[in-house]
Every structure is written in C-alpha cells, then in structure tokens.
Amino acid sequence: MNSGAARLRALALALAMLAALSGCGKKTRPVPPDTVLPAPITDLRGQVDEKGVSLSWTYPTRTVQGERLPYRIEKFQLFRAVIPLGEYCRECPIPFGPPIEIEGVSGQGGKVFYQESLLRPRSRYVYQVRSKAGWFVTSDESNTVSLVWDTPLMAPREFGIEEGDRQLTLSWQPPAGLLDGSTVSDPIRYRVYRSTTGEAFAELGGLLEGLSYEDGNLRNGRPYFYRVRAIRLHEGTEAAGMASETVVATPQDRVAPAPPQQVSAFVTEAGVKLIWEAVPESDLAGFRIYRREARKLEPELIAEVGGAGLSYVDATLPRGKGIWYYSVSAFDRARPANESSRSRETLFEFVE
Numbered sequence: 533m534n535s536g537a538a539r540l541r542a543l544a545l546a547l548a549m550l551a552a553l554s555g556c557g558k559k560t561r562p563v564p565p566d567t568v569l570p571a572p573i574t575d576l577r578g579q580v581d582e583k584g585v586s587l588s589w590t591y592p593t594r595t596v597q598g599e600r601l602p603y604r605i606e607k608f609q610l611f612r613a614v615i616p617l618g619e620y621c622r623e624c625p626i627p628f629g630p631p632i633e634i635e636g637v638s639g640q641g642g643k644v645f646y647q648e649s650l651l652r653p654r655s656r657y658v659y660q661v662r663s664k665a666g667w668f669v670t671s672d673e674s675n676t677v678s679l680v681w682d683t684p685l686m687a688p689r690e691f692g693i694e695e696g697d698r699q700l701t702l703s704w705q706p707p708a709g710l711l712d713g714s715t716v717s718d719p720i721r722y723r724v725y726r727s728t729t730g731e732a733f734a735e736l737g738g739l740l741e742g743l744s745y746e747d748g749n750l751r752n753g754r755p756y757f758y759r760v761r762a763i764r765l766h767e768g769t770e771a772a773g774m775a776s777e778t779v780v781a782t783p784q785d786r787v788a789p790a791p792p793q794q795v796s797a798f799v800t801e802a803g804v805k806l807i808w809e810a811v812p813e814s815d816l817a818g819f820r821i822y823r824r825e826a827r828k829l830e831p832e833l834i835a836e837v838g839g840a841g842l843s844y845v846d847a848t849l850p851r852g853k854g855i856w857y858y859s860v861s862a863f864d865r866a867r868p869a870n871e872s873s874r875s876r877e878t879l880f881e882f883v884e
Contacts, residue, residue, distance in 0.1 A: 568669055570671040571595060573661055576661055578679050580680070582685075584649035584681070588645050589674065591644055592605055592663045601665075603665050603669075608661050609664055611629070613628045614657055615655065616655055616656075628658075654680075683712050684772075685707045685720070685771075685773025686709060687762070687775060691777065693779050697752065698749060698751070698752055698783050700758075700781050705743065707762045718764050721770075723737075723739060723763055724736045724737055724759075726758055729757070733757070739763060752782075752785045757779070757780045758780075761773055761775050785815070788863075789811050791860075791874060792808040792819060795876065796808075797878050803845045803846050803848070806844045815864045817839055817863050818836055819860050819862055820863060821833070821844050824856065824857040824859075826854065834848065856880045857879055
C-alpha cells in the first residue's frame with residue numbers, strides 16, 4: 533500500500549502544479565506540495581465493547597506545513613485488516629483490504645466516528661485512515677490501531693450504591709464469565725460511567741482493579757445514574773463487556789450538627805431570655821428551642837430561630853410559681869433536616 537500511495541501522491545502533486553500553471557492561460561508560480569496535502573491523522577483511536585469496534589479521529593484542518601487547509605475534506609479512506617490470532621505476525625506486512633469510503637463530516641467536538649459490528653471472534657482488527665480532498669489529493673496514512681475482538685464478558689453482578697453526604701459508594705461483584713458461558717483467564721478491570729440525566733454516560737476514574745468506587749464532591753439531593761462494565765485485558769486490547777443495569781442514587785446529608793453549648797436563661801422585661809454559643813457547622817440552618825415543665829418528662833418545642841441567632845426571648849411562659857427547663861438543638865439545611873441532640877437543660881425558676 534505504501535508504494536502505491538507514493539505513486540498516487542506524486543501524481544497528485546504533479547496535477548496540482550499543472551493546474552496552477554494552466555488556469556486561464558496565465559502562468560503562476562507552482563504550488564509547493566506541502567501547501568496542498570492535508571497533514572496525516574495522528575489520533576486515530578479504537579475501542580472494543582460487546583457491540584463491536586468504535587473508531588474516532590480528529591477532522592483535519594491543517595496542511596503538512598501547518599497552514600489552514602484551503603479546502604474541505606471530501607471523504608476518508610479507512611483501511612482494515614482482519615487477521616486470525618493464530619496467524620498474526622507483528623513484524624509481517626499488514627494485509628489491508630480495499631479502503632472503506634467514509635463521508636468527510638465531522639461530529640461533536642470536530643471528531644469523526646465510525647463503528648462496525650458482526651466481527652469474527654479470536655481475530656485481530658488493524659486500522660489506518662487517510663483524509664481525501666479530491667481524486668488526487670490524499671494524505672499520508674494515520675497512526676495504526678490494532679484491536680482484538682473475542683467473546684465479550686457478561687455484566688458485573690450485584691451492582692449497588694450506598695448513599696452518603698455529598699458522595700456515593702458503588703460496589704459490584706465480578707461477571708460470571710463470557711457471554712458464551714465459558715470462564716475467563718485474562719485479567720479483569722472495571723470502568724464506571726455516570727450520568728445526570730440517565731442518557732449520556734461519561735467514564736469516571738479510568739481502569740479500576742477493585743470492586744468498589746467512591747464518587748465524591750456531589751450535590752446532595754440530586755440524582756445520579758451509574759453503570760459499570762468489566763474490561764477484559766485480552767491480547768493487548770481493553771475489551772469492554774456488557775454494561776450493568778443502570779442504578780440511580782441520591783447523595784444525602786445524614787450528619788447532624790453538634791448540639792449548642794453553654795445554654796443559660798435569665799429574666800428580662802420581655803420574658804425569659806436564652807443565650808448559647810455558636811455551632812461551627814457550614815450548613816447550619818437554625819436552632820430549635822424546647823421548654824419542659826418540672827412535672828413532665830418530655831419537653832415541648834416552642835420556637836425556631838435562624839442560624840445567625842444565638843438567643844431567644846420566651847414571652848409565653850405561664851404566670852405563677854414554677855420550675856421550667858430549657859434546652860436548644862441545632863439543625864442543618866438538609867431535606868429533611870438533620871437535628872442535633874438537645875443541649876443540657878438549663879433551669880429557670882419563676883417566682884411571682
């Protein structure tokens with residue numbers, strides 16, 4: 533393929549310069565070759581999953597010299613070789629077949645994508661790609677991608693999520709084996725995928741060796757969707773198996789603030805005034821004030837104040853002699869709120 537490519541490239545350059553010299557009969561300077569040819573693609577990437585092979589590369593925009601291309605890429609030529617594993621020779625020439633023509637349309641992020649399925653088990657698939665701007669203007673070949681297709685892994689089992697404060701802890705068990713029921717001796721790793729909508733999933737954390745993953749810095753009260761795949765490290769290829777079922781979970785703040793300290797009470801003209809110390813809590817929402825008669829066992833909630841308030845005046849104390857006990861709790865902004873235990877009670881004796 534390299535010798536044929538060289539002849540085609542030489543012909544392309546000759547025709548390009550001839551076109552530059554002819555035109556409308558007026559002679560111009562010859563077009564230098566590197567201003568015509570697109571720079572070769574260098575980021576051809578491939579992935580294997582249970583559906584087949586997915587390829588991607590960046591849409592070319594520059595010439596070999598680094599100048600902006602003066603034309604659009606009309607199509608791409610994808611060269612593919614299929615080699616049974618038992619016949620693969622690393623040093624041998626690659627037996628590429630006729631090129632597959634792909635329209636030169638870029639997708640999301642200036643990327644070009646190509647997928648193929650119905651592949652042969654225990655076979656190595658080798659790919660190269662070229663960009664083409666016309667009959668005689670074709671780039672050099674791209675980098676080479678070599679992947680092995682074989683029977684995929686089943687999905688990981690017992691996938692579940694434990695909800696925490698601004699974090700979710702995922703856990704799973706290894707797959708039972710390959711889709712054909714056979715066991716697997718290759719090393720297995722895992723990839724976790726997350727979505728906030730349940731549709732577009734993005735990979736998290738790279739390849740994982742363990743059976744758990746902690747996803748942190750999340751927003752409490754917001755649902756997150758997850759999947760996990762087992763990755764078979766097979767013949768130099770990271771082959772993704774079946775995806776697990778989608779599991780949705782919502783981080784929850786279940787940690788209550790510390791209770792207020794140094795609660796005290798004294799008489800004012802407006803009533804009984806309570807004061808207490810500040811509570812060092814980042815998501816503190818406020819305080820709840822409780823009052824208990826001496827002859828009762830359980831206190832009564834009589835008021836709430838915001839987190840900035842460190843005092844409260846009880847103007848509803850019944851008249852008459854008696855002993856009353858006050859306590860204060862703190863609560864946060866979680867929904868539902870987490871409330872601390874009540875402070876130590878402070879005694880107030882009313883003498884009419």
